[in-house]
Structures are given as structure tokens and as C-alpha cells.
Amino acid sequence: MITETQLTAIQTYALQKLAHDHSGHGRDHLQRVNRLARRLAKAEGANLNLTLAAAWLHDVIDDKLMADPAKAHQDLIDQLNAQNVTAADQTAIFAIIDHMSFSKSFNGPQKLSLEGQVVQDADRLDAIGAIGIARALYYSGHVGEKIYDPAIAPREHMTREQYRHQPGTAINHFYEKLFKLAALMNTDTAKALAAHRTAVMHEFVDQFKAEWTADDKA
Numbered sequence: 001m002i003t004e005t006q007l008t009a010i011q012t013y014a015l016q017k018l019a020h021d022h023s024g025h026g027r028d029h030l031q032r033v034n035r036l037a038r039r040l041a042k043a044e045g046a047n048l049n050l051t052l053a054a055a056w057l058h059d060v061i062d063d064k065l066m067a068d069p070a071k072a073h074q075d076l077i078d079q080l081n082a083q084n085v086t087a088a089d090q091t092a093i094f095a096i097i098d099h100m101s102f103s104k105s106f107n108g109p110q111k112l113s114l115e116g117q118v119v120q121d122a123d124r125l126d127a128i129g130a131i132g133i134a135r136a137l138y139y140s141g142h143v144g145e146k147i148y149d150p151a152i153a154p155r156e157h158m159t160r161e162q163y164r165h166q167p168g169t170a171i172n173h174f175y176e177k178l179f180k181l182a183a184l185m186n187t188d189t190a191k192a193l194a195a196h197r198t199a200v201m202h203e204f205v206d207q208f209k210a211e212w213t214a215d216d217k218a
Contacts, residue, residue, distance in 0.1 A: 002049040002089050007056075009083045014056040017072075018065075023142045024135040025059050029126060033058065036122035043189040044118055050089065051115045054096040058119055061097060096120075102177060117186035124181045125190055129197030132178055133204050140170035147171065148212060174205050 002010075011034075018026050037055035041048050057076065059065055066072040080090050096116035100123065112120060127135065140147065146169045154175035155168065168176065178201060182194035210216035 017060045040118045121190035
């Protein structure tokens with residue numbers, strides 16, 4: 001059982017690790033995911049502190065964010081050991097954060113605990129809706145992608161390598177990932193939230209394309 005003291009230390013560690021992120025995965029993202037994870041965990045009956053611990057830590061070993069993912073993984077083990085987090089709780093945390101990302105789904109469906117499903121849903125909810133629109137544009141700018149190019153069609157089928165390393169556009173990202181997330185939600189609470197957030201994104205993309213061609217309505 002993760003204690004409140006351990007959870008506070010985990011929160012501090014995660015916020016420090018992502019303090020200088022400029023890709024849309026910084027402190028504000030962690031805080032929003034935690035608020036969503038708390039809401040979902042209570043609605044779905046998940047272990048709250050385990051859920052929140054994994055929610056704080058879900059990006060601290062991500063290979064797209066960490067220069068040395070292996071070192072980040074070991075640093076996290078050292079941190080959890082220093083806080084006397086039990087082996088069972090560490091196993092549960094890593095089972096979540098090692099398997100919850102969208103990129104891992106390219107290797108086939110990932111089996112997650114209820115807590116893992118909640119954290120995955122919370123992270124995916126923060127990728128869609130109004131916040132998701134802002135983050136998609138922010139991340140594309142961060143990696144030097146175009147906002148939009150009508151000559152570049154959204155990719156229907158991608159490998160994990162293509163998803164991570166092949167340039168695309170910000171608008172194509174909605175078709176390649178963000179519009180698909182509502183159907184991938186695990187919990188009933190997240191599914192309801194995702195439906196509205198996805199509608200917001202569709203409205204934005206439709207309006208964006210209309211303005212791009214100067215066909216928008218007065």
C-alpha cells in the first residue's frame with residue numbers, strides 16, 4: 001500500500017523530472033492527468049494511491065522524452081527504493097507505466113490492471129478536447145512539423161518506428177491518433193468524457209480546413 005508520504009515524494013520527483021519539458025508533457029500535463037486519474041479512480045473503484053503514483057510517474061521513463069531511458073528507469077527504481085515503496089507496489093507501477101502508452105499498442109493490445117486502465121484513460125483524455133488541440137499544435141512546433149499540408153495525407157497504417165520518427169503534420173495527428181482515442185478508452189467514465197472532447201476536436205479541424213481554403217461561413 002502506497003502511503004501519503006510516499007505519494008508526496010513521488011509527486012515531487014515527477015514534477016522535478018519534467019520541470020523543463022517543452023513538448024506538452026510538463027508539470028501542467030502531470031497535474032491535469034492526476035486530477036483526471038483521481039476522478040476516474042473514484043468512479044471506477046480503483047486503488048487511489050497506486051493510481052495516483054502511476055499517474056505522476058507515467059512520463060518519467062518515456063523514451064520520447066528522456067535522453068537516456070535506461071538511466072531514467074534505474075533512477076526511478078532508486079527513487080522508489082529510497083522511499084521504501086514495496087516490491088509489489090513497484091511491480092504494479094512499472095506494469096502500468098511500461099505498457100500504457102499509445103506507441104506500445106503497435107505491439108498489440110496491452111493488458112493493464114484497473115489502475116493502469118484508469119491512468120491510461122486519464123493520459124489519453126488530456127490528449128483530446130480543447131487541451132488536446134493546444135498540445136497537438138504545441139508538440140508539432142516543438143519537433144518542427146508543419147501545421148498542415150494538404151499534399152500530405154494522414155497515414156492509415158504505421159509501425160511504431162514510423163509513428164515516433166517519421167515527420168507528419170499537426171492536423172494529420174488528429175486523424176492518425178487523436179480521433180481514435182475515444183474508441184480506445186477503458187472505463188465508462190472516460191468514454192463519456194471522450195465523446196464530448198472528440199466532438200470538440202472534429203469541430204476545430206472542420207473549421208480549420210474551411211479557413212485554410214477560405215470557405216468558412218460568415
